[in-house]
Amino acid sequence: MTDQQQRKVVLSISGVNKTFGGLQALTDINLKIEEGMTHAIIGPNGAGKSTLLNTCIGRITPDSGHIQFEGKDLVAGFTPHAINQLGISRVFQTPEIFPELSILYNVMIPAFARRDGSFKFNPFRSLRKEKEIEDEAMSLLEDFGMADERHHHAGSLARGNKRRLELAMCLIQHPKLLLLDEPTAGMARHDTNRTIELLKKIKLRGMTKVIIEHDMHVVFSLADRISVLAQGAIIAEGAPNEIKGHPKVREAYLGSAVL
Amino acid sequence: MQTIIASTRTKDMALTALFAVIVVTAPIWGKLIGAGYPDLLQKFAIFGLFAIGYNILFGLTGYLSFGHAAFLGIGSYTTVWSFKLLTMNAIPAVFFSVLLAGIFAAAIGFLSLRRSGIYFSILTLAFAQMAYNLAYSVLTPITNGETGLRVLRDDPRVIDAALGIQSEGSPLGDFFGLTLTGYNGFYFCALMLILGFYVSLKIFRSPFGMKLVAIKANQTRMEYTGFNPRPYLLSAFVISGMYAGLAGSLMALVDPLAGAERMQWTASGEVVLMTILGGVGTLFGPILGAAIIKYFENIFSAFNEQVLHRIFEFLPDWLADIMVLLTNPFVGEGWHLTLGALFMVVIIFVPGGVIEGFRRLARWSTRFDAEAAERRKAEAEEKAKARAARQAADEGGAK
Known part of the structure; x- marks a missing residue:
C-alpha cells in the first residue's frame, strides 16, 4: 500500500454526472488513475464505460464534476485536439x-x-x-x-x-495516458495474444493506461486495478484478485461465469 | 489511389520539366487539334491555373466550394485598377490581385469554414452571389457595373507617368516592353501555369498536403490526434483563392477589362466540373479537365448546320440529313449538351475522371503485355521441348 500512496495521480475524475435526456448515463463517478498503472474498467453493455472515456477526451461534456489531468481541468473548455496535445491518446471502439x-x-x-x-x-x-x-x-x-x-x-x-x-x-505519440476502448474486440485469438504482449511491453515502459474490455482473459492479463461500472455508477474497485471474488460484481456483471 | 507520395527529387523535377515542355509547345500541338490560336491557348492556361488551385481545396480536403468565381472577379478588378492607377506592367497587377484575392478568401473562408459539407458549399455560394450582386449595384463606382471596368487612355497611371512611359492607342497589358496580347499573352500565362503547377506539386509532396488529405479521410481522427483542422482548411481555402485571383488577373492582363459576370455562380460551377471531369485530387486532372471543357466550348460551339453537312457528306443524302438532325442540338449554342453527355459518361463509368480512365487503360495494356509475354514464353518452351524430343528421336534412329 505504501508504494501505491507514493504514486502520482495522472487522471482524477471527481463527481462526474451525465444524463442523456432522461437516461442517467454516469452517476457521481470518482476515479483516480495512478501513474504507470493499467486501470481496467469493466461492466455490462450500456454501463457507461465508453461515455466515461468520451468525457476524458472532450467528446462529451459532463453535466457536473471535474476531470483533472496533471492538474489541468479538462472540463473547462479544452478542445479534443488540445487534450491530445496534453498527452492523452485514445483507441476507439x-x-x-x-x-x-x-x-x-x-x-x-x-x-x-x-x-x-x-x-x-x-x-x-x-x-x-x-x-x-x-x-x-x-x-x-x-x-x-x-x-x-x-x-x-x-x-x-x-x-x-x-x-x-x-x-x-x-x-x-508517446502519450502520457493511453485510453483503450476494447482494443481486442474483433481480433482472432492469435492477434489478441499478440496485442496483449504488445500492451505488456508498453507497460514495462511505464505508460499509464485506461482500458475498457469485455475479454476477461485480456483484463486479468493486463490490469493492475479494476473498476466495475454498472448502470452508470462504480460499484466496486480494487486489485484483480479482490474483484474476482467480489459478490456485487458477480451479481451485476459476471453472473454465474466461472473465472 | 494515393495522392500524396514522397517522390524523389529527380522524379519531381522530371515531372515539372515534362509539364513545362507540354505547355510551352502548346502552339505546335494545338495546331494538330485545331486549337493553335492564342485566344484558346490563353484560356487553357488561365482555367488550368484556376482548376489547379481549386483542386488544392476540393481535391485534397474534400470541401466543395461553390464560390470561387468571386476570387476570379476580384483578381480581374484588381488588375484593371492596377492598370488604371499604377502602371500597365503585369507584375504589380498580378501581385496585388493575388494578395487581395487572398485577403478576401481569408475572410470568406473564416466564416464559411464554421460549417462543413453542404452547409459550407451553400455559404460559399451565398458569399459569391453577394459579391456578384454588389459588383452590379452599390459597388458601381469601383466596378463600373454592367458596362464593365475598362482601361482608358487618360487614366492617371502614376508609375508610368513618372517614368514617362506613354502608350499609343488603347493601353494594353505589358511585361517590360512586351505587349501581353496574342502569343506573348499566352507565354506569360504559360509561365504562371508552370509556376502554379510546381507549387501544387510541392504541396502534394509535403506533410501539409498529407494532413489535408487526412482531414478529408477522417476529420474526427485528426481532432483526436491533436490537430486543429480549422487553420489547415483555412490555409487551403486561401491558397486556392489566391490561385483564382491569379487566374482572374491573367484574364484581365490579356484583355484589359473586367465584368461582374465573371463572378456568377455558373463560373464557380464550371471549375467544379473541370476538376471532377479531369480527376479530383490528382496533379494533372484539373488542368486536363479545364483544357477539355475550354476546347469543347470553342470547337463545338463553332459548329453549325453547314459544317455538319460537310462532315456527313460521305453518307447518302437521306442518312446525312438524319445525322445532321440528330447532332445539330449538340453543337453551336447547344454545345453544353455535349459537355453534359460527356460529364455523365465520365461520372458513371470512370468516377475518378479522365486521369482514372488513363490509369485503367495503362493497367489493361500492361496486363495484356504481360499475358502476351507469358504466352510467347510458353510457346517457346514448348518448341524447345519438341525440338529436344525430335533430336532425341533422331539420335535414337541414328544408332
Missing part, C-alpha cells in the same frame, strides 16, 4: 483511421502532431525530409508485424488489423 492513406502514412500523421503541435504551415517542406519520423513509424510497424504491408491502403485491412493500426497510431 470502432477503429478511427485514415482509410484512403497508406498504413505507413497513417502512423506518420500522429507523429507530426506530436512534433509540430496542433497546426504547422509547411507546404513547401518535402516528405523526403521526414526520414526520422518515417523510420520511427517503420520500426513501430515492424513491432506490429505490419511493415511489409506499409504501402497498402489502411482501408483494405481486416477489422482486427485496423484496430492494431489505430493502437500503433496512438503509441507513436
